[in-house]
Amino acid sequence: MKLVTAIIKPFKLDDVREALSTVGVKGITMTEVKGFGRQKGHTELYRGAEYVVDFLPKVKLEMVVDDATVESVIDAITKAASTGKIGDGKIFVAPIEEAVRIRTGETGPEAL
Amino acid sequence: MKLVTAIIKPFKLDDVREALSTVGVKGITMTEVKGFGRQKGHTELYRGAEYVVDFLPKVKLEMVVDDATVESVIDAITKAASTGKIGDGKIFVAPIEEAVRIRTGETGPEAL
Amino acid sequence: MKLVTAIIKPFKLDDVREALSTVGVKGITMTEVKGFGRQKGHTELYRGAEYVVDFLPKVKLEMVVDDATVESVIDAITKAASTGKIGDGKIFVAPIEEAVRIRTGETGPEAL
Amino acid sequence: MRSLKTNPGIGLGIMAVLGLLFSTAAFAADAPPPTINSGDTAWMLTSTALVLMMTIPGVALFYGGMVRRKNLLSVAAATFATTALISVIWAIVGYSLAFKGNGAYVGDLSGLFLKGMGYNSLSGTIPESVFMTFQMTFAIITPALIIGSIVERMKFSAILLFLGAWSILVYSPIAHMVWGGGWLMGNGVQDFAGGTVVHINAGVAGLVAALVLGKRKGYGTEAMPPVNLVYTMSGAALLWVGWFGFNAGSAAAANGTAGMAMAVTQIATAVAALSWMGIEWIMRGKPTLLGMASGAVAGLVAITPASGFVGPEGAFVIGIAAGIVPFLASVYLKRMMGYDDSLDAFGVHAVGGIVGALLTGIFSAAAFGGAGLSTNAGGSILTQFLIQVKGVGFTIIYDAVVTFIILMVLKMTIGLRVTEEQESEGLDINQHGERV
Amino acid sequence: MRSLKTNPGIGLGIMAVLGLLFSTAAFAADAPPPTINSGDTAWMLTSTALVLMMTIPGVALFYGGMVRRKNLLSVAAATFATTALISVIWAIVGYSLAFKGNGAYVGDLSGLFLKGMGYNSLSGTIPESVFMTFQMTFAIITPALIIGSIVERMKFSAILLFLGAWSILVYSPIAHMVWGGGWLMGNGVQDFAGGTVVHINAGVAGLVAALVLGKRKGYGTEAMPPVNLVYTMSGAALLWVGWFGFNAGSAAAANGTAGMAMAVTQIATAVAALSWMGIEWIMRGKPTLLGMASGAVAGLVAITPASGFVGPEGAFVIGIAAGIVPFLASVYLKRMMGYDDSLDAFGVHAVGGIVGALLTGIFSAAAFGGAGLSTNAGGSILTQFLIQVKGVGFTIIYDAVVTFIILMVLKMTIGLRVTEEQESEGLDINQHGERV
Amino acid sequence: MRSLKTNPGIGLGIMAVLGLLFSTAAFAADAPPPTINSGDTAWMLTSTALVLMMTIPGVALFYGGMVRRKNLLSVAAATFATTALISVIWAIVGYSLAFKGNGAYVGDLSGLFLKGMGYNSLSGTIPESVFMTFQMTFAIITPALIIGSIVERMKFSAILLFLGAWSILVYSPIAHMVWGGGWLMGNGVQDFAGGTVVHINAGVAGLVAALVLGKRKGYGTEAMPPVNLVYTMSGAALLWVGWFGFNAGSAAAANGTAGMAMAVTQIATAVAALSWMGIEWIMRGKPTLLGMASGAVAGLVAITPASGFVGPEGAFVIGIAAGIVPFLASVYLKRMMGYDDSLDAFGVHAVGGIVGALLTGIFSAAAFGGAGLSTNAGGSILTQFLIQVKGVGFTIIYDAVVTFIILMVLKMTIGLRVTEEQESEGLDINQHGERV
Numbered sequence A, B, C: 001m002k003l004v005t006a007i008i009k010p011f012k013l014d015d016v017r018e019a020l021s022t023v024g025v026k027g028i029t030m031t032e033v034k035g036f037g038r039q040k041g042h043t044e045l046y047r048g049a050e051y052v053v054d055f056l057p058k059v060k061l062e063m064v065v066d067d068a069t070v071e072s073v074i075d076a077i078t079k080a081a082s083t084g085k086i087g088d089g090k091i092f093v094a095p096i097e098e099a100v101r102i103r104t105g106e107t108g109p110e111a112l
Numbered sequence D, E, F: 001m002r003s004l005k006t007n008p009g010i011g012l013g014i015m016a017v018l019g020l021l022f023s024t025a026a027f028a029a030d031a032p033p034p035t036i037n038s039g040d041t042a043w044m045l046t047s048t049a050l051v052l053m054m055t056i057p058g059v060a061l062f063y064g065g066m067v068r069r070k071n072l073l074s075v076a077a078a079t080f081a082t083t084a085l086i087s088v089i090w091a092i093v094g095y096s097l098a099f100k101g102n103g104a105y106v107g108d109l110s111g112l113f114l115k116g117m118g119y120n121s122l123s124g125t126i127p128e129s130v131f132m133t134f135q136m137t138f139a140i141i142t143p144a145l146i147i148g149s150i151v152e153r154m155k156f157s158a159i160l161l162f163l164g165a166w167s168i169l170v171y172s173p174i175a176h177m178v179w180g181g182g183w184l185m186g187n188g189v190q191d192f193a194g195g196t197v198v199h200i201n202a203g204v205a206g207l208v209a210a211l212v213l214g215k216r217k218g219y220g221t222e223a224m225p226p227v228n229l230v231y232t233m234s235g236a237a238l239l240w241v242g243w244f245g246f247n248a249g250s251a252a253a254a255n256g257t258a259g260m261a262m263a264v265t266q267i268a269t270a271v272a273a274l275s276w277m278g279i280e281w282i283m284r285g286k287p288t289l290l291g292m293a294s295g296a297v298a299g300l301v302a303i304t305p306a307s308g309f310v311g312p313e314g315a316f317v318i319g320i321a322a323g324i325v326p327f328l329a330s331v332y333l334k335r336m337m338g339y340d341d342s343l344d345a346f347g348v349h350a351v352g353g354i355v356g357a358l359l360t361g362i363f364s365a366a367a368f369g370g371a372g373l374s375t376n377a378g379g380s381i382l383t384q385f386l387i388q389v390k391g392v393g394f395t396i397i398y399d400a401v402v403t404f405i406i407l408m409v410l411k412m413t414i415g416l417r418v419t420e421e422q423e424s425e426g427l428d429i430n431q432h433g434e435r436v
């Protein structure tokens, strides 16, 4: 099993979730995060004092999928999340050794 | 060392934390997340317009533990977090190669 | 590639981000989390009833870096985040098998 | 100190006197009918707005900020809906039951649907429409205060039925007895702005409801931190500001009584806020914002029956008592007895109201700078005190019994509580389909 | 029912009468000039503060709580800036155009920069400075209500220019025609506190703006949950409280008309809140906080033209209609027609205003406990109803045409909408450089 | 323009005149004592409520929204506790020091604990209880404004002791000198509603406190974004609304002076909000909500001494100056000088107050549509201007010196600042044990 983590622009969330459904992803965990990267942050004003906010709002999606699906998942996310502009985000893949469904105690790919 | 990640129902947080203490887990990092899965989302109303909210509030617990404890940790979480209803959540286990305690610079299992 | 995860005290965020820039980290994803560990929580009052809040505000920084940089990254974080007091936090290192830049489709270390 | 029929001497502006003298001179005829006073009317219009503001957004924010996030909107919704519901009930039947007719215990139905209230009807020196609406805002806030005892677990439908029935069966009768010409008024009970009618009444009903409903899931074991004390502070502040209309407005005129009612309200409230803060600081180690706000509300409650009767001296003493006794009730008594009066409607309003009602019987004496005891007291502070005890005691018993009956009827018919699962999920989503 | 020139009989406090009689007696001379009445003045000073509070923080919170987080501050900023902008425009030119001169359609420029308004100028029994500022608060809230239709997509600069021009070209003329001595006033249109001038006017302009601007990106496909209904509830509550100044203040005196205006306002609002809540409960399964609040505002809107003309009977009927018709318009009509009147300025204010304006023509009849039809109606309810239809119809057409022209001019010059990217990012950051 | 002893001609309602004439006629005897006027009393009761609302929730929200999340409740708590503390101090000693006795610099102790203030005591045409409480709300808001300079680092205990002492040693004397019959009043200083007594006084004390305390950790290097500008907007709006009570209430009557004070307040505030927004738009690229709100408050501050003296012309000019000069002070001067006047109590209140106090000396001239210069000015605008300079200058020096002494005493005894670690953690948790 693999953990696929995608960091995307917040307004792309709905599109990505739909794309993931079509490739058979059944479960996703989403976190609101702040991202720092190549994309320039915006400027905020405070009584005339400006400061640059480097950390931009992003959404992190984590999903554990079986090895066979990884490719199609990456593909689906890449397509749905891309705007072609800096700051579109990243996808990371990491190994997962075990998964358990709390409700039933099932383990391994069954648990996903 | 392993990273054990548990996604649970928010109101089970206290129970799970206690269960983890009894099996010797010393440190946990908790994140408020939104989960998408088999559990049906709820409906919200807005001036009579309904929309379904698919992402439900969940709590993600991450803890790095030494390899020997993994079993008992999974067990403790499964018991404490289970209600038997859809949406109880998942546990994932992933490898961790190094851990550092910032305060002392200790590494490896000592650092946990 | 490795995923370096650092859990630090919130007010150290700016220092750590700067330290990371100097060692060449180009992208970071930040999450506001709550941490449970050796550090004693604070007491809150509610109409005279006290309760201890065990989960303290922490900041989690995640960055995927190539294997060669891991050492210097750990070093930079350790130095910038340390106050010498309990609760300074942890650094964890985990393997990453693939990375993709959504905008361009680049993979591997290029994508970081 | 308010009534449809009489407007005590102090209440008469100099203008009315002028009018009187003048018409006597001009027509050398019978005593003239009371005439409208634009200054009094202006103040009573304003007071009505101020008292409405106490409930919405006042109570809604004050209580809303103290519950958990998942129940925040449900508290606001209960308060808002209660405001609407009681307004309608009051216009249809409540006002008539409280202020029409001469019964000892309750008024009559001669004013159903505000029959007889026209553009030119007067009540003393103000339009009856203003008197009716001013009283309506009191009828609204009283059940709204009860909500503090029942949050985070009671069904929305049950709340509406409970508070609607309570308004008709408890509020209107007590208001009639104390203010509308009923027997407690005749007996000389002093309750200027509603220590008994509003606060003891609401607080006792709250306690009964908390007992009948039972505790919230997790009460006593889980931390239930308030979602946002900025809301609570804002609510307390609007209560404080609006209370000028509540207390000084109860003079039904813009005169020296109204002025003194306002002054003692401000003093007692400030003293109580500092007292609660101080005792908390000493006993729990830190002065909290919630403590200050609670103390202020307790002070407002306690000075309510006394304002318009006492002077500054009385205000200082009442303020100190109001900061300390409700603190002890809300923190220690509640824990000891184990009931879940969630936001302390009983601890603050009933206990504060009792403190105030009893001290009114002492500090209204002219000897303490007050406006004077009731004539029934025959000049004896002790007698007045016992009259106050009677008023308080009767209200508590009547209120507790009728509240209990209403709740048991509802419990056996539609049920009072949400399911356990709904309680875990939070009432915002499952009762209202909304979320913050 | 307000005018610089006349103050109807009911409006005269007894004091003024006294003054009259007295000076007659003393000087046996000509009819005296109107004199200031401190009670009326007190109430009008208060009413002015109350109506200002309706816009800031009232409308700012009411609307702000309903948009998405990223646009919350932009709504507050638009409302706050509109308050400032219209105040200045009103002082410079708007007041003069509305209330000076005898034109049928618009006033004149004789009062530019408030020329002639001194420390001692009177308007009826109150200082002209008070009358002018009271009217200013009406001029402020009307364009502020339009903001509900254009949120989350219109450029801040365009909002200011649009609403500024609209105030001069639409608001002042309509105010003149209905209140300032223009032809609709002469024709006997009854609009006590602004059903036509304020609410229909704002709501229709909002609809036109929503159509010209187009829908928000994602409207109809994405969920756009309100950021925080506590703000919306607080805003609705402050609107409710402040509306006492709006409606009862429109009597321009502290008298029986003001009192009844307040009483019927409270009744209709409460009934409408319950009606909206009830129909929503039946048709959508849950009673929402937003529904109650919306119903309350709809009730306030609908009773606005009627308050001061109708009695309690009329208030009940208007309240029921106001809870149901705007609900249907905001939920079903909007979906059917497909326009994005984002926060229902049209559905609540125009539709509620029309309901109220028309029913005023029926329930102002003395037969229904009202203050009486206009003299133009010759005693016929049907005639009064048709007069009301004329007033409503004219306002809708004039407003729609001029609003459309203003917007097209702006569209072709500076442009109306932010870019798509800015809309995604949210207006808070890119229009104001701020964030919550 | 307020005093226990005198009530200037303009302030007399026609009713008082009637009363006067009438009793003369009736009794053919001595000049009658002043009598209560219900209209004036109604307005002053209302004004008192409005000014209280300015501090809580007004200032608490205005300032609270501008700090970082971890210090939000500490700001609200400081404001709320100050309200309570100063109320008590004022009732015990402050009122007497300000308004009793004939000293040039300070009153006397003849009114300790409000001795002599009974149900029937009058102050001009209103009850003394109303005058005392109205003044109390001014005594409350002044130290509350100072909180803006000391947020996020000062110990709660030190705040209370500082502001309590300051109220007795600075506020009461200055209030006596300018309003209570002291030498500045005798010299003809024009300060209608408190430009000098309230705003310069608070702002200068704030600057001194900011200097003595030192900067916040991270000031100038870390971003310190405001936690929630919706709170700040709401606070600014409530300040604006409440300021009608502040300025128009300072007429101590419901008359033409009150009316004009309200009108010019509205105009100057709106102009200042637009000016600040405009200059910010030009110089920083974006019009911010915080900018508009700050401009509005600056306008309110600057028109405060002038309201009741100037006409619309003066209001426009003062509004423009108030939008620009405080902007420059808060943004550029502060950065240049490097002090951490955290929320610009000095930049907005002292600078705005100075602008207003000086311009009052010009625009109160009848030539500019004002109510007229003081008699001391002998008809010369220059003389009046110099009198204003003297009032401002004396206040600044006296205030700065005494504030400095109080703070140094506290610093050397209990200490002023929290520890570095507490500052990092946030004051909410460690000073109050609470959190949002």
Ligand SMILES: Nc1ncnc2c1ncn2[C@@H]1O[C@H](COP(=O)(O)OP(=O)(O)O)[C@@H](O)[C@H]1O
Binding pocket: A007, A034, A035, A036, A037, A038, A039, A056, A058, A085, A086, A087, A088, A089, A090, C026, C027, C028, C029, C030, C062, C063, C064, C065, C101, C102, C103, C112
């Ligand atoms: N090496 C990294 N490790 C973790 N997160 C990263 C990394 N690089 C970028 N990110 C995340 O991805 C987001 C987008 O990255 P950015 O460099 O701005 O643009 P792009 O993805 O188009 O190259 C960042 O805001 C951050 O949240």
Ligand SMILES: Nc1ncnc2c1ncn2[C@@H]1O[C@H](COP(=O)(O)OP(=O)(O)O)[C@@H](O)[C@H]1O
Binding pocket: A026, A027, A028, A029, A030, A062, A063, A064, A065, A101, A102, A103, A112, B007, B034, B035, B036, B037, B038, B039, B056, B058, B085, B086, B087, B088, B089, B090
């Ligand atoms: N494959 C997955 N990867 C990551 N998170 C998952 C995955 N499947 C489920 N989750 C998380 O677990 C939660 C519960 O899953 P759900 O399918 O609703 O019920 P159950 O755990 O009972 O099967 C989801 O809300 C989501 O946060």
Ligand SMILES: Nc1ncnc2c1ncn2[C@@H]1O[C@H](COP(=O)(O)OP(=O)(O)O)[C@@H](O)[C@H]1O
Binding pocket: B026, B027, B028, B029, B030, B062, B063, B064, B065, B101, B102, B103, B112, C007, C034, C035, C036, C037, C038, C039, C056, C058, C085, C086, C087, C088, C089, C090
């Ligand atoms: N084993 C662990 N797994 C995950 N997170 C941990 C673990 N131990 C500690 N943490 C995180 O690190 C934070 C600091 O740890 P703590 O034990 O309080 O102090 P220290 O790092 O100085 O030993 C915790 O609040 C928690 O967020």
